[in-house]
Amino acid sequence: GQNIDQPTEMTATEGAIVQINCTYQTSGFNGLFWYQQHAGEAPTFLSYNVLDGLEEKGRFSSFLSRSKGYSYLLLKELQMKDSASYLCAVRDRSGRGSTLGRLYFGRGTQLTVWP
Amino acid sequence: NAGVTQTPKFRVLKTGQSMTLLCAQDMNHEYMYWYRQDPGMGLRLIHYSVGEGTTAKGEVPDGYNVSRLKKQNFLLGLESAAPSQTSVYFCASSLTGDTYGYTFGSGTRLTVV
Numbered sequence: 001g002q003n004i005d006q007p008t009e010m011t012a013t014e015g016a017i018v019q020i021n022c023t024y025q026t027s028g029f030n031g032l033f034w035y036q037q038h039a040g041e042a043p044t045f046l047s048y049n050v051l052d053g054l055e056e057k058g059r060f061s062s063f064l065s066r067s068k069g070y071s072y073l074l075l076k077e078l079q080m081k082d083s084a085s086y087l088c089a090v091r092d093r094s095g096r097g098s099t100l101g102r103l104y105f106g107r108g109t110q111l112t113v114w115p
Numbered sequence: 116n117a118g119v120t121q122t123p124k125f126r127v128l129k130t131g132q133s134m135t136l137l138c139a140q141d142m143n144h145e146y147m148y149w150y151r152q153d154p155g156m157g158l159r160l161i162h163y164s165v166g167e168g169t170t171a172k173g174e175v176p177d178g179y180n181v182s183r184l185k186k187q188n189f190l191l192g193l194e195s196a197a198p199s200q201t202s203v204y205f206c207a208s209s210l211t212g213d214t215y216g217y218t219f220g221s222g223t224r225l226t227v228v
Contacts, residue, residue: 033216
């Protein structure tokens with residue numbers, strides 16, 4: 001299987017910047033995803049990286065280094081509503097066709113934003 | 116466009132009872148998945164399907180069965196519920212190569228007493 005690691009918890013203050021790291025090991029990388037999940041709700045898509053570099057979407061950016069098996073999610077100008085769990089997920093192209101679409105999830109990083 | 120719809124949203128079962136969770140998607144996605152999410156454990160794959168009439172086991176399939184008789188529906192069954200199956204269940208669907216990965220349903224919170 002895949003090995004995906006991310007910190008369990010992080011805290012930050014409103015208006016600050018926070019970086020959530022994710023490292024992974026996979027035999028056939030085919031994309032990395034970040035999801036946001038508020039308590040009691042379903043995960044929602046934030047970003048997708050398949051090539052090295054930075055993808056920016058408003059206050060959120062995601063970075064990927066395939067050679068290092070590393071990604072980070074950068075949240076700027078933090079707001080209270082950003083308090084949530086952030087899930088890193090990797091899509092693997094290896095294996096049989098039946099597993100090509102499957103994502104492998106990390107356990108999530110619980111971010112708490114303080115006023 | 117409804118996306119992925121799960122029913123029911125909440126359920127309380129007694130040990131030994133059976134139930135079926137329904138997942139329906141209207142996006143013509145080939146792949147569908149059932150996950151359970153427990154505190155500190157993240158999302159764990161129970162079963163998945165790569166198309167109508169096909170199913171496969173995930174990481175934690177014991178105690179669950181699934182069926183995909185129609186492309187748009189993926190059913191998760193608990194034949195004899197146990198307290199260890201108390202969890203939040205998420206259904207998801209996808210197309211291979213999607214740039215947004217999965218579309219998730221809103222979840223089913225199941226308590227087995």
